[in-house]
Amino acid sequence: MNERAETSRTAVLGGGAWGTALALAALRAGQSVSLWARDADMCAAIARGENPHYLPGIAFDTGIAATTDLGAALGGADCVLAVTPAQSLRAVLGEVKPHMPAGIPLVLCAKGIERETGALLSSIVAEILPDNPVAVLSGPSFAADVARGLPTAVVVAAREDTLAMDLATRFSAQNLRCYASDDVTGVELGGALKNVFAIAAGAVVGAQLGASAQAAMVTRGFVELRRLGAAFGARPETLMGLSGLGDMMLSCSSTQSRNFAYGAALGRGEPLEGRPLAEGVPTAAIAARLAAEHAVDAPIISAVAALLNGAVTIDQAVEALMTRPLKHENEI
Ligand SMILES: NC(=O)c1ccc[n+]([C@@H]2O[C@H](COP(=O)([O-])OP(=O)(O)OC[C@H]3O[C@@H](n4cnc5c(N)ncnc54)[C@H](O)[C@@H]3O)[C@@H](O)[C@H]2O)c1
Numbered sequence: 287m288n289e290r291a292e293t294s295r296t297a298v299l300g301g302g303a304w305g306t307a308l309a310l311a312a313l314r315a316g317q318s319v320s321l322w323a324r325d326a327d328m329c330a331a332i333a334r335g336e337n338p339h340y341l342p343g344i345a346f347d348t349g350i351a352a353t354t355d356l357g358a359a360l361g362g363a364d365c366v367l368a369v370t371p372a373q374s375l376r377a378v379l380g381e382v383k384p385h386m387p388a389g390i391p392l393v394l395c396a397k398g399i400e401r402e403t404g405a406l407l408s409s410i411v412a413e414i415l416p417d418n419p420v421a422v423l424s425g426p427s428f429a430a431d432v433a434r435g436l437p438t439a440v441v442v443a444a445r446e447d448t449l450a451m452d453l454a455t456r457f458s459a460q461n462l463r464c465y466a467s468d469d470v471t472g473v474e475l476g477g478a479l480k481n482v483f484a485i486a487a488g489a490v491v492g493a494q495l496g497a498s499a500q501a502a503m504v505t506r507g508f509v510e511l512r513r514l515g516a517a518f519g520a521r522p523e524t525l526m527g528l529s530g531l532g533d534m535m536l537s538c539s540s541t542q543s544r545n546f547a548y549g550a551a552l553g554r555g556e557p558l559e560g561r562p563l564a565e566g567v568p569t570a571a572i573a574a575r576l577a578a579e580h581a582v583d584a585p586i587i588s589a590v591a592a593l594l595n596g597a598v599t600i601d602q603a604v605e606a607l608m609t610r611p612l613k614h615e616n617e618i
């Protein structure tokens with residue numbers, strides 16, 4: 287437990303895998319925790335120490351005040367974590383707005399870019415909740431690992447460095463080490479785009495293209511992250527950190543990643559309906575469009591978008607990637 291957190295109350299929006307895991311992390315860091323979810327049965331399960339749908343087989347501490355009443359969940363909170371999927375953020379913040387006092391920080395924990403508009407999630411918060419400071423929490427962290435209390439490190443970014451450090455202090459506990467950053471754009475882009483490359487890595491593995499292809503693809507994907515990051519003003523060193531390289535290492539190499547698993551199913555030619563959330567699917571399409579609009583060369587992102595919308599087969603995507611004009615490796 288950290289000293290600063292003792293009297294604080296955190297509200298978590300979202301009762302899925304990551305919302306539940308972060309609620310537990312906040313509890314372990316000594317905070318009082320409320321959680322809002324839409325499903326009453328899920329709230330009851332979380333309150334008694336389980337989330338069988340999203341975190342099967344994991345029993346955890348009771349003490350999370352889970353409720354379907356948004357006003358009750360937000361009442362008295364001095365920090366709010368937004369942990370619903372990226373594509374639902376705008377709708378959720380619309381519901382949150384009447385209950386959200388000015389000045390309370392909203393910490394984005396979803397990883398994605400809004401499909402319809404191309405908006406980064408922090409700009410959606412600025413639009414809907416202009417009186418609330420925004421922060422972003424991201425990095426290599428599977429919900430099941432965090433819920434089990436296994437150690438990892440993440441980064442919390444806010445434009446005001448003191449807020450970033452306050453939040454990093456607030457959520458750090460024995461097995462969750464939070465670093466602070468003032469590069470909000472870099473941290474959110476790293477988290478959003480790693481999901482697209484995880485789908486690509488999964489597809490490479492699913493199609494049995496070999497470990498060499500997987501490593502080459504992830505490395506060149508990282509170049510695309512740096513290029514798009516530069517176009518958006520992200521700092522390169524942020525992308526070398528936990529929310530860029532760190533999360534790519536995790537998500538592009540583990541079947542535990544839902545995005546990797548989605549890509550692997552795609553690579554094996556399996557049906558894709560009804561799979562768990564894979565944020566990289568909507569994000570690939572909009573990231574390909576944003577890259578084109580910013581004249582950023584992003585052939586892997588474009589290949590993932592084309593694969594997902596059925597415009598190309600894996601064989602065609604690989605051939606297109608392998609026959610591009612040769613160039614110097616360090617060209618950005
Ligand atoms: N699971 C992880 O390991 C992990 C880790 C880091 C970040 N994330 C990110 O966190 C976000 C959420 O992921 P998750 O793993 O919790 O997903 P999940 O599928 O486990 O749960 C999503 C939850 O959001 C709810 N939800 C969906 N739309 C909603 C809406 N409009 N209003 C209210 N609730 C809504 C669902 O009912 C569900 O309870 C994603 O952006 C994901 O990339 C997940």
Ligand SMILES: O=P(O)(O)OC[C@H](O)CO
Pocket residue numbers: 397425426427428429481484533536537542543544545546563564565
């Ligand atoms: O299961 P994924 O692919 O959504 O990844 C979960 C986390 O983002 C890993 O850091």
